[in-house]
Amino acid sequence: MENNIQRIPVLAVVGVGLIGGSFALAMKKAGLVDKVIGVGRGLANLEDALHHGVVDEITTDPASAIATCDCLMLATPVGQLSHLFPLVEKHLKPTAIVTDAGSTKGNVVGFAREHLKDRLPNFVPGHPIAGAEFSGAKAAKEDLYHRKHVVITPLAESSISAVAAVSAWWAATGADVRSMTPELHDQIFAAVSHLPHVLSFALVDMLANRTNGSLFFDFAASGFRDFTRIASSHPEMWRDICLANKSALLQEMYDYQAQLSKITALLEAANGAEIESIFATAREARNAWLHQKQQSLLK
Amino acid sequence: MENNIQRIPVLAVVGVGLIGGSFALAMKKAGLVDKVIGVGRGLANLEDALHHGVVDEITTDPASAIATCDCLMLATPVGQLSHLFPLVEKHLKPTAIVTDAGSTKGNVVGFAREHLKDRLPNFVPGHPIAGAEFSGAKAAKEDLYHRKHVVITPLAESSISAVAAVSAWWAATGADVRSMTPELHDQIFAAVSHLPHVLSFALVDMLANRTNGSLFFDFAASGFRDFTRIASSHPEMWRDICLANKSALLQEMYDYQAQLSKITALLEAANGAEIESIFATAREARNAWLHQKQQSLLK
Structure with missing residues (x-):
C-alpha cells in the first residue's frame, strides 16, 4: 500500500500547532517525509516544535519554506490565508502540492481563487475534524487523526494527482477521509x-x-x-x-x-399529536445516531 | 424545631410513585406521620408500596382516603387532578390540608379554582424539583428531597396555617423551600x-x-x-x-x-463586535452559574 503513496521529500508546515504539528508527526511515523520545515511567527513555539522532534528545521520566513517544499500544509487560522496565498502563488514549485486545515471551506476557496492563479490546480482544501483541549506544538501527537474524520473539498481545477496525494497522506494518518464540495x-x-x-x-x-x-x-x-x-x-x-x-x-x-x-x-393550536410527532422523530433519530456512533470505530 | 411542625395523623398519598412515595417516607423518617394511606389505580404498584413500607394501608378508592386524611398529597400526573379535585371538594375534612406535586402550576391552580370551592383555602400547590431515572413506589427513598428545590405557589385564598404546614413538611424532607406565584x-x-x-x-x-x-x-x-x-x-x-x-x-x-x-x-450585517458581545455575556453568565452551583450545597 505505502509504495503507492507519493513521498514528500520536504514538507513545510505553516502554523505548527496541534493540527499542523500532528500532521507532521503522522507523516514522519508513516515514513512518508524526509524533512519537515516548521514556519511560524513566534520563535518560542517553533523552538518547542524543534525540541520535540515535530519539525527538523524552523523559519519565520514563509517565502523561503514555500519555495523549497514539495508539500505545503497551511495550518494557520483561516484569517492568515489571504496573506499566505500570494506568497504561494509567487514562490511554490510547479510540482508541489498545497493543502490547508481550515474549519470553513467556502471562504478558503474564495481566497485561493483570488490569489493562487497558476497554482490553483496544486491546491486541495482540507478540514481534519480533531478539536482538542490543548494547543501548540507541544500538544501535537502522531495519532491525533487516528479514527477521526478528515474532509477534503477538491475544486474542479484541482489536479487529479494532487487530490490523490492529499487523500493518501490523510489516510496514512489513520483518518477516515471523505470528499465533498466546499458548500456541502x-x-x-x-x-x-x-x-x-x-x-x-x-x-x-x-x-x-x-x-x-x-x-x-x-x-x-x-x-x-x-x-x-x-x-x-x-x-x-x-x-x-x-x-x-x-x-x-x-x-x-x-x-x-x-x-x-x-x-x-x-x-x-394545542396540536399535541403533531408536537409529539416532531419530538418522537427527533428522539428516534438521535438514538439511532448514538447507536451508530457506538457501533462505529470513529469517535 | 420539630415541635412546631404540625403533625399528620393520617397522610393520604394519591399516586404512590417516586415523588409521592418519597414524600411519605420522608414524613415517616421525620416522625411527623402516624399512618400513610396509599391510593392508586393499579394494585400491583400499591402492593409494592405496602411491601416496601412506603405506605401502611392501600386503597383504589380515592374518596374514602380523602375523607379520612389530615394531609392529602396529590402526586398523580397533572391530567388526573381535574378528576380528583371534585372528590376533594366533596369529601375532604374542613381541617385537612391538600397539596400537589405537579410540575406546572398555572393549570393546576386553574383546576383548583374551578373545582375546590369551599376547600380552596385548604390547598397549597407545590412542585418538588427532583426528577430521577427511576419511577414507581419501589424507587421511592426517604432522602430524595434532601438538598433539592421545592417550590410552593400559595394562592391569595390559601390559609396562612396551611401554607406554613406545607412549607414545614417540605423543609422537614431536607429540601430548600421557595415560595413564588404560579405565573413566575x-x-x-x-x-x-x-x-x-x-x-x-x-x-x-x-x-x-x-x-x-x-x-x-x-x-x-x-x-x-x-x-x-x-x-x-x-x-x-x-x-x-x-x-x-x-x-x-x-x-x-x-x-x-x-x-x-x-x-x-x-x-x-457581519457585526462581529455585537455578536462577540452576546457570546461573551452568555459565557460569563454560564460560568458564573456553574461556579455558584459548585459552591452551593444544592445539586
Whole structure:
C-alpha cells in the first residue's frame, strides 16, 4: 500500500500547532517525509516544535519554506490565508502540492481563487475534524487523526494527482477521509456545530439580560447544563467561525427559525399529536445516531 | 424545631410513585406521620408500596382516603387532578390540608379554582424539583428531597396555617423551600427546562427530515451530543408538559425567536463586535452559574 503513496521529500508546515504539528508527526511515523520545515511567527513555539522532534528545521520566513517544499500544509487560522496565498502563488514549485486545515471551506476557496492563479490546480482544501483541549506544538501527537474524520473539498481545477496525494497522506494518518464540495462541507458544519453554538449562546444571553435573571439560573438543572455547555466556548473564536461561515450559517438559521415558527403555531393550536410527532422523530433519530456512533470505530 | 411542625395523623398519598412515595417516607423518617394511606389505580404498584413500607394501608378508592386524611398529597400526573379535585371538594375534612406535586402550576391552580370551592383555602400547590431515572413506589427513598428545590405557589385564598404546614413538611424532607406565584414558577421552568427541550427536539427533527440527513449526523460530534441530550427525552411526556405550560412556554418561544432574529440581523450585517458581545455575556453568565452551583450545597 505505502509504495503507492507519493513521498514528500520536504514538507513545510505553516502554523505548527496541534493540527499542523500532528500532521507532521503522522507523516514522519508513516515514513512518508524526509524533512519537515516548521514556519511560524513566534520563535518560542517553533523552538518547542524543534525540541520535540515535530519539525527538523524552523523559519519565520514563509517565502523561503514555500519555495523549497514539495508539500505545503497551511495550518494557520483561516484569517492568515489571504496573506499566505500570494506568497504561494509567487514562490511554490510547479510540482508541489498545497493543502490547508481550515474549519470553513467556502471562504478558503474564495481566497485561493483570488490569489493562487497558476497554482490553483496544486491546491486541495482540507478540514481534519480533531478539536482538542490543548494547543501548540507541544500538544501535537502522531495519532491525533487516528479514527477521526478528515474532509477534503477538491475544486474542479484541482489536479487529479494532487487530490490523490492529499487523500493518501490523510489516510496514512489513520483518518477516515471523505470528499465533498466546499458548500456541502460548510452546510454540514453550520448545521451540526455552528448553529447549536449560536442557539446555546442565544438562550443564556437572553436569560442573563433579564432583571430577574438570577432566579432563572437558580432553578436551572442538568438539562440546561448540557444544552448550554457549548455556551462556555470561546466568544472570539466563535465570532470568527460565524463570520467565516456566514452564508451557510445564515441559511441554517433561516431554516431553524422556520422550524420554530412551525412548532410555535402547533403549540398555539394545542396540536399535541403533531408536537409529539416532531419530538418522537427527533428522539428516534438521535438514538439511532448514538447507536451508530457506538457501533462505529470513529469517535 | 420539630415541635412546631404540625403533625399528620393520617397522610393520604394519591399516586404512590417516586415523588409521592418519597414524600411519605420522608414524613415517616421525620416522625411527623402516624399512618400513610396509599391510593392508586393499579394494585400491583400499591402492593409494592405496602411491601416496601412506603405506605401502611392501600386503597383504589380515592374518596374514602380523602375523607379520612389530615394531609392529602396529590402526586398523580397533572391530567388526573381535574378528576380528583371534585372528590376533594366533596369529601375532604374542613381541617385537612391538600397539596400537589405537579410540575406546572398555572393549570393546576386553574383546576383548583374551578373545582375546590369551599376547600380552596385548604390547598397549597407545590412542585418538588427532583426528577430521577427511576419511577414507581419501589424507587421511592426517604432522602430524595434532601438538598433539592421545592417550590410552593400559595394562592391569595390559601390559609396562612396551611401554607406554613406545607412549607414545614417540605423543609422537614431536607429540601430548600421557595415560595413564588404560579405565573413566575411556570415562566422559570418554561425558560430553563421546557424551552431548551423544544429547541433541542427542533434541531434534531429538522436534520432528520432532510433527504441527506445521515450525512449531517455523520459529522456531528460532542457539542451536538450534549446540546441534543434532552432530545432523547420521552416524546409523550414532553408533549404533555408543553401543553400543560402552553402559555408561559409560548411567551418564552416568542422571546427566543426575537433573540434569534436579532442575532441573524447581526450576522447578516457581519457585526462581529455585537455578536462577540452576546457570546461573551452568555459565557460569563454560564460560568458564573456553574461556579455558584459548585459552591452551593444544592445539586
